[in-house]
Amino acid sequence: MFTIKDVASDAGVSTATVSRVLNKEENVSEVTCRKVNASITKLGYRLHSAASTLKSGKSRIIGVIVPELSNIFWMTLFEYIEDILQKAGYIMVLGSSGNSVAGEIRQLDSLQDRMVDGIIVIPCSQEGTHFKKILDKGLPLVFLDRWIPEIHADSVLVDNEGGTYDVIRALISDGFQKIGFVGGDMSHVIFRERFSGYKHALMDAGIPFNEKYTYLSGIVLETGYFGMKRLLEKKDHPDAFFYVNLMTSLGAAQYLIKEAPEIQKKIVCAGFDNVYFSSLLCCRYLVAQPEKEMGKLVAQMILDKVRHTDSCTEENRVIRLKTELIRC
Amino acid sequence: MFTIKDVASDAGVSTATVSRVLNKEENVSEVTCRKVNASITKLGYRLHSAASTLKSGKSRIIGVIVPELSNIFWMTLFEYIEDILQKAGYIMVLGSSGNSVAGEIRQLDSLQDRMVDGIIVIPCSQEGTHFKKILDKGLPLVFLDRWIPEIHADSVLVDNEGGTYDVIRALISDGFQKIGFVGGDMSHVIFRERFSGYKHALMDAGIPFNEKYTYLSGIVLETGYFGMKRLLEKKDHPDAFFYVNLMTSLGAAQYLIKEAPEIQKKIVCAGFDNVYFSSLLCCRYLVAQPEKEMGKLVAQMILDKVRHTDSCTEENRVIRLKTELIRC
């Protein structure tokens, strides 16, 4: 393997100059730059990232922490994110927190050991003191999809309240009055927002909120399954349902297909999140998040922060993207 | 931040000794070891991975290349893999090849720049000269889920032929004679294996193979969708179907739900792969791959190779795990 020393002697310059070219510094004459680049390609030289990291303290690694890897929606986001990071010369280290704060802390430690330049987090809960510590160290951190308001970090989110409001209003326009709300961990801000959108839509339509049409205990597959079971068992059950996220939607669809196919035909469903196989959910409406935009934006944000660490102390930005109401 | 120097002086030993303790070498007295560890925890010392990598040439990074990130089955595998790697002190760098050889090469280059200790690959095609180059350099590489027979690398696979044979036989036992085969990129060995299992099961039951019951042009969502459309349009269409993988199954289910709900009731389906929301596919049978075992095994294999790079030149191991036939 070649080092900058080899490149330097081949190009007839010093290692310092090669380093300057590699790091795209301004003050290198165009002739020298070309000479050096020629030698680089000629020798097939590649930067030794460990050496560079040791000396500069920059690793060109962006760490990512997700509650779980097996979530299609999130992974679709990371497909876009990785693409942008890669093109900027960064690699993405993707780690799962296993839906626990302890997991998040473990991942944060591991990432710091690797001297990552920045971190993207989809937090698993509203507990955020461990993230606060990171920010206090001046390490760039951006929240994605979910956030923790008390922790002042840049965040890329969607308009959860508005998206839910719109879909509920659409159901109301279709003539439904008894609309079920399935799923939601109310310790999470984003689910409170969605719940709020639901209640406001009802309120604005003059429909009284009825707690017995709601099932709020969770955001996983089982939540949807048992939520539907519980709600449909009631004699005066809803005739339309809103599922708070993809997992809940999947669980609800499973229940309907397996246990209540005859009821499925009589009710109408809608759900937050849209993926490539959403048509299996048999929903009339879906609230689609702008994955591509979210991914691009968060990647750009973290790169900005990484490259201008000084401006990190500025006011934090919380970006809300619009969702799209899809009629299936 | 503290360095081994600080730990050394705090513990009253040399930096070499600290390094030995950190790397869990044998020849350190128990007393010294305890002293050093005490100082480490007392100071909250953490190894500087870049420095360690620079000196030793080992990064404690395992690179992973997948055709795409948004595949639930694969990501479930990586959930297990990451867990094991993490516990062994390694991190996983997950990158997408975007289903192209060029993408694979790009990822390989990036990983080599990072001095990864080993690589796990789910190849996107049967083209493997770029992987050969990696192996020739002595860099540990293991294939997962798919393989390239010409490239002699360790591989963790399932018994594709046997799994398919069993499910087709089950359909035959249920009385079906006209069984459709949907999906399959025959340039991939694993799909040829599945196709072979299908044909053998028919043959062993004395049922003649009929090409018009097959639709072999792809392994993506659209394959399943249009495959079903095409096959069901025929007047003498199959009354049972086998889908070659998850994506095809999803596409087929979408077609049936959207376009042919009345036919769906009259036919029976089966598919390769099983995920947490498979019940939405309305299959009678599923061929489940042992994800946990696969993940654990491949993680263990790559760690073994990484830790004993010398034995890398030995005969390569190709492991075939049994699938499980699930009746839903």
Added chain:
DNA sequence: CTGTTAGCGCCTTCAA
């Protein structure tokens, strides 16, 4: 069993 020491490859002042 432990200490001394020479770099690994690169970046970054400082001086020219």
Added chain:
DNA sequence: TTGAAGGCGCTAACAG
């Protein structure tokens, strides 16, 4: 605009 030179923190001989 360029070069010289001193480490960044750690590991791995080698010596004791």
